[in-house]
Amino acid sequence: xxxxxxxxxxxxxxxxxxxxxxxxxxxxxxxxxxxxxxxxxxxxxxxxxxxxxxxxxxxxxxxxxxxxxxxxxxxxxxxxxxxxxxxxxxxxxxxxxxxxxxxxxxxxxxxxxxxxxxxxxxxxxxxxxxxxxxxxxxxxxxxxxxxxxxxxxxxxxxxxxxxxxxxxxxxxxxxxxxxxxxxxxxxxxxxxxxxxxxxxxxxxxxxxxxxxxxxxxxxxxxxxxxxxxxxxxxxx
Numbered sequence: 615x616x617x618x619x620x621x622x623x624x625x626x627x628x629x630x631x632x633x634x635x636x637x638x639x640x641x642x643x644x645x646x647x648x649x650x651x652x653x654x655x656x657x658x659x660x661x662x663x664x665x666x667x668x669x670x671x672x673x674x675x676x677x678x679x680x681x682x683x684x685x686x687x688x689x690x691x692x693x694x695x696x697x698x699x700x701x702x703x704x705x706x707x708x709x710x711x712x713x714x715x716x717x718x719x720x721x722x723x724x725x726x727x728x729x730x731x732x733x734x735x736x737x738x739x740x741x742x743x744x745x746x747x748x749x750x751x752x753x754x755x756x757x758x759x760x761x762x763x764x765x766x767x768x769x770x771x772x773x774x775x776x777x778x779x780x781x782x783x784x785x786x787x788x789x790x791x792x793x794x795x796x797x798x799x800x801x802x803x804x805x806x807x808x809x810x811x812x813x814x815x816x817x818x819x820x821x822x823x824x825x826x827x828x829x830x831x832x833x834x835x836x837x838x839x840x841x842x843x844x845x846x847x848x849x850x
Contacts, residue, residue, distance in 0.1 A: 616641050616718060617697035619688035621681055623649040625705040626658050633662050635711035637669055642714070643697075644670045646705075647688040649679045682794035686784050693780055700774045709771040713814050717773035725778040725807040728764060728799070729771030735813030736766070745818075755835075756796050762803050765811055768792040774802075781805045793836075 618636055622629060629646070636644050646663075648656035659672040673691060675684060685702060692700045699718055703709040709729065720727035730736045732753060738746055749768060756767040772795075782801045789797045802809060 615643055615695065615697045616699045616701065617692045617695065618642055618644045618701040618703065618714065619647060619685065619692060620644060620703060620705050621647045621649065621684035621688065622651060622655045622659065622705045623679070623684075624651045624653045624655060626651070626653045626655045628705050628707060629655055629658055630662065632705055632707065632711065633659075633666075633670055636714070637666060639715065642669070645673060645688055645691060646670065647673045647675060647684045649675050649684050680790040682787060682790040682797075685794060686787050689774075689779055689784055693776060696776075698776050700776060700779055702770060702772050702774075704770055708817055710815060710817070713771075713812075714773075716812055717771070720810050720812050721773050721775050723808070724810040725775045726799075726802050726809045727773045728766060728769050728809065728811050729814035729816075730764075730766035730769055730811035731814065731816045732765040733811050733813050737813075737815045739815060740818040741816075752792060760796070760800055762796070762799050764799050764803075764809060767796050767799050769814075770795050771814060771816075778802060778805065778807050 620632065633644060633646075636642050644666075646659040648659055650656070656672065656674050659670070663670045663672050673687060675687060688702075689700060699721060701714055701717060703711075703714070713729065717727040717729055731738050732750070738749075741749075753765065753767050756762060757764070760767075782798065782805065787794065787797055787801075799809070
């Protein structure tokens with residue numbers, strides 16, 4: 615089973631179109647992990663699921679919200695369901711559904727395929743200059759501190775082989791936002807994973823609002839140092 619995990623929070627404008635685009639591929643099953651969206655995204659997902667013949671599933675999260683927690687719950691469910699490949703992607707069309715298969719194909723020779731904006735062929739569309747600068751700096755910063763051999767450490771468009779995902783200590787992952795992506799890439803690298811990057815076109819959302827916040831930025835600045843400290847602790 616190829617399972618695509620899509621976390622949602624206030625994505626009612628995007629979810630129907632995304633579900634339609636993904637379910638055109640016969641091999642895909644979609645897991646929507648809704649984080650208690652007040653705009654009714656969860657109820658909308660239930661309606662789509664009811665008409666999908668079992669190909670779209672919905673998880674309604676309760677308790678503390680956050681992108682990282684949504685992904686951890688979704689990944690654990692993917693492993694429970696016996697998925698062989700697990701794709702993670704945003705619901706806002708910043709990740710092109712038509713590029714999902716390229717990531718899946720790349721895991722034929724790798725354990726983790728990351729959709730990258732920062733390798734030849736990767737591009738960014740419609741991002742303001744300050745977001746481009748922040749993202750580019752963040753990735754250089756992460757690589758310098760952690761040594762993770764990935765050009766786009768903060769990319770949230772990925773395909774995991776399930777045997778690698780099962781080796782990541784999901785119960786210990788506590789970070790959110792970009793920091794979550796960094797932490798997961800660090801664990802994959804430390805597990806000896808074969809990681810490849812696939813060039814993608816990243817497009818800024820046209821519907822709904824960004825979830826970037828000051829808290830997410832601060833956490834992203836601190837997390838690489840925590841990972842570096844953890845690595846030193848292991849060697850010590």
